[in-house]
Amino acid sequence: MxxxxxxxxxxxxxxxxxxxxxxxWERRYGFPVPxxxxxxxxIYPAEQVERLRLVKRLMDAGHRPGKLLATPIDELNALxxxxxxxxxxxxxxxxxxxxxxxxxxxxxxxxVAYQQAMQQRLAxxxxxxxxxxxxxxxxxxxxxxxxxxxxxxxxxxxxxELTKRLLRQAIATLPGGKRSPCIVLTSVPDEPHxxxxxxxEALFALEGAECIPLGTQMPLLEIARAAAAHRADIxxxxxxxxxxxxxxPGLLQQLRAVLPMGVALWAGGGGVKRLPEVTGVExxxxxxxxxxxxxxxxxxxx
Amino acid sequence: MxxxxxxxxxxxxxxxxxxxxxxxWERRYGFPVPxxxxxxxxIYPAEQVERLRLVKRLMDAGHRPGKLLATPIDELNALxxxxxxxxxxxxxxxxxxxxxxxxxxxxxxxxVAYQQAMQQRLAxxxxxxxxxxxxxxxxxxxxxxxxxxxxxxxxxxxxxELTKRLLRQAIATLPGGKRSPCIVLTSVPDEPHxxxxxxxEALFALEGAECIPLGTQMPLLEIARAAAAHRADIxxxxxxxxxxxxxxPGLLQQLRAVLPMGVALWAGGGGVKRLPEVTGVExxxxxxxxxxxxxxxxxxxx
DNA sequence: GCAGGAAGTTTGTCCAGAACAAAATTACGA
DNA sequence: TCGTAATTTTGTTCTGGACAAACTTCCTGC
Numbered sequence: 001m002x003x004x005x006x007x008x009x010x011x012x013x014x015x016x017x018x019x020x021x022x023x024x025w026e027r028r029y030g031f032p033v034p035x036x037x038x039x040x041x042x043i044y045p046a047e048q049v050e051r052l053r054l055v056k057r058l059m060d061a062g063h064r065p066g067k068l069l070a071t072p073i074d075e076l077n078a079l080x081x082x083x084x085x086x087x088x089x090x091x092x093x094x095x096x097x098x099x100x101x102x103x104x105x106x107x108x109x110x111x112v113a114y115q116q117a118m119q120q121r122l123a124x125x126x127x128x129x130x131x132x133x134x135x136x137x138x139x140x141x142x143x144x145x146x147x148x149x150x151x152x153x154x155x156x157x158x159x160x161e162l163t164k165r166l167l168r169q170a171i172a173t174l175p176g177g178k179r180s181p182c183i184v185l186t187s188v189p190d191e192p193h194x195x196x197x198x199x200x201e202a203l204f205a206l207e208g209a210e211c212i213p214l215g216t217q218m219p220l221l222e223i224a225r226a227a228a229a230h231r232a233d234i235x236x237x238x239x240x241x242x243x244x245x246x247x248x249p250g251l252l253q254q255l256r257a258v259l260p261m262g263v264a265l266w267a268g269g270g271g272v273k274r275l276p277e278v279t280g281v282e283x284x285x286x287x288x289x290x291x292x293x294x295x296x297x298x299x300x301x302x
Numbered sequence: 303m304x305x306x307x308x309x310x311x312x313x314x315x316x317x318x319x320x321x322x323x324x325x326x327w328e329r330r331y332g333f334p335v336p337x338x339x340x341x342x343x344x345i346y347p348a349e350q351v352e353r354l355r356l357v358k359r360l361m362d363a364g365h366r367p368g369k370l371l372a373t374p375i376d377e378l379n380a381l382x383x384x385x386x387x388x389x390x391x392x393x394x395x396x397x398x399x400x401x402x403x404x405x406x407x408x409x410x411x412x413x414v415a416y417q418q419a420m421q422q423r424l425a426x427x428x429x430x431x432x433x434x435x436x437x438x439x440x441x442x443x444x445x446x447x448x449x450x451x452x453x454x455x456x457x458x459x460x461x462x463e464l465t466k467r468l469l470r471q472a473i474a475t476l477p478g479g480k481r482s483p484c485i486v487l488t489s490v491p492d493e494p495h496x497x498x499x500x501x502x503e504a505l506f507a508l509e510g511a512e513c514i515p516l517g518t519q520m521p522l523l524e525i526a527r528a529a530a531a532h533r534a535d536i537x538x539x540x541x542x543x544x545x546x547x548x549x550x551p552g553l554l555q556q557l558r559a560v561l562p563m564g565v566a567l568w569a570g571g572g573g574v575k576r577l578p579e580v581t582g583v584e585x586x587x588x589x590x591x592x593x594x595x596x597x598x599x600x601x602x603x604x
Numbered sequence: 605g606c607a608g609g610a611a612g613t614t615t616g617t618c619c620a621g622a623a624c625a626a627a628a629t630t631a632c633g634a
Numbered sequence: 635t636c637g638t639a640a641t642t643t644t645g646t647t648c649t650g651g652a653c654a655a656a657c658t659t660c661c662t663g664c
Binding site: 007008009019027040246 | 646647648649650655656657
Binding site for chain 2: 617620627
């Protein structure tokens with residue numbers, strides 16, 4: 001029963017590699033080598049899809065496809081994926097252990113205990129530190145577990161859903177009143193990840209900004225219309241690490257071109273790390289940078 | 303400044319029409335007719351992108367591309383989208399007027415006033431009637447406006463985002479304690495709409511059920527795993543009207559086959575109306591039916 | 605020894621036109 | 635009038651070639 005047949009569209013969906021790329025890799029590097037169905041269309045075995053996901057992950061980490069696909073030794077591949085530990089040494093081993101505790105709650109599917117633990121941390125740390133020291137690193141941890149396959153899909157979904165709720169709830173309790181600047185938060189089409197946006201929204205709202213959350217996957221022209229309609233000062237986009245890096249500069253340039261002048265364009269998230277500058281666009285390498293950018297924006301307006 | 307050059311990838315992003323479809327339409331129907339750049343690649347003028355978006359919207363409303371692209375009279379196209387008003391006469395004119403007020407708040411992009419108005423209604427009606435008498439009909443109203451083009455995409459996104467927050471917040475404030483039955487709520491791949499799930503979750507939680515919200519777009523096998531891991535009594539799926547009806551029976555049968563025996567499978571949302579029965583699956587034609595089903599389930603367990 | 609530019613390689617995207625199956629519609633027969 | 639069969643419509647996939655942008659490597663001159 002458990003032998004799903006992946007056609008090329010399914011592989012594109014599961015790996016994030018476009019159909020064109022899948023076909024050209026097959027031609028150039030001899031991998032993947034899908035079978036064919038009755039009509040001559042490609043059928044990918046689950047094993048190859050798995051390997052493609054590994055390759056994609058290593059590429060996101062900076063490796064080049066030619067090399068990866070030329071090493072037929074799967075063992076070698078399996079050795080590679082240790083990712084450089086993010087510089088968390090400063091916080092000591094305690095933090096990692098605490099995050100590990102949260103992870104085990106997720107893996108025990110104990111949503112009640114997980115929510116309680118997170119609520120406690122929120123109360124103890126305050127929203128700003130909660131976002132920066134708990135949600136962000138734990139999201140990275142879950143992402144890493146997801147990529148190395150040590151977490152079930154439904155576990156990851158549950159984590160995302162519960163964390164979304166926590167953040168939204170925390171944001172809703174922030175005081176209202178006259179707020180500035182006005183920041184439109186959203187993501188481009190094909191970028192469905194929303195946690196990064198919520199983290200940014202929490203920090204911006206804490207700093208007194210007025211946030212317009214438009215959800216994910218807005219067409220570029222609509223983003224521009226929304227910015228004009230809301231008289232936004234800033235448009236903030238989020239790109240996850242999974243988003244095809246190559247497309248980002250072009251996207252930002254296009255959006256910059258259709259955005260009203262005077263509206264700043266900020267882009268953040270794991271996808272914009274190690275990305276070349278784009279004129280007229282502020283690239284935010286981390287959540288901390290977002291706050292710095294906000295402060296800088298305020299100075300320029302003063 | 304505002305003369306962006308749309309290449310085929312940009313048009314795919316903004317219209318949701320794949321590159322292959324854009325090329326084959328050009329060949330078959332003679333539209334769109336993009337120019338070419340120095341390298342012979344397609345460059346779409348903004349005007350044609352706009353028309354493509356109109357065509358896509360009309361297709362989502364049930365029209366066929368061959369007809370739409372054969373009518374060169376743009377005026378005729380602009381006239382088409384009127385749809386028959388749904389039978390809302392039963393609720394009287396007052397309700398429609400109140401919903402109209404909410405709609406104007408959305409169209410004025412006044413998210414603060416919209417949230418206040420919704421909060422007021424929630425307090426006045428209580429969660430159950432709020433969901434059934436406000437959120438559900440207003441969602442239908444927004445859907446209708448979307449199909450006839452009288453609402454901007456970003457306005458619809460903002461409505462969805464704000465309403466999601468309201469519902470999640472309301473759900474979070476419900477008391478905890480020993481709850482039963484355990485209901486897993488999610489949607490299948492390619493079904494990203496979450497509002498229906500949230501409405502159902504609110505009603506179920508009110509009735510004392512334990513809800514496991516997994517978000518949207520869960521692969522079928524993962525749904526089965528989640529149900530087993532959480533020892534769920536019921537799996538509840540939501541299908542929006544936009545979901546291809548034809549695929550639903552097969553999907554439900556497949557999921558029924560992999561679900562543990564003893565776990566009930568419920569399917570609701572606009573997509574399951576006027577759908578043939580599927581053995582072992584409970585089709586919920588409306589939110590009220592969900593509550594009836596829950597009561598019935600409880601009787602069978604007593 | 606190394607900065608920096610030239611030459612070469614890698615790699616993703618695009619193109620054309622054909623083919624075909626799934627979906628939708630129409631035609632037909634009971 | 636209803637259900638089934640034929641037909642049209644429509645989206646997806648195929649092949650194999652081309653090319654530019656990004657990245658490496660090599661080379662030259664200080």
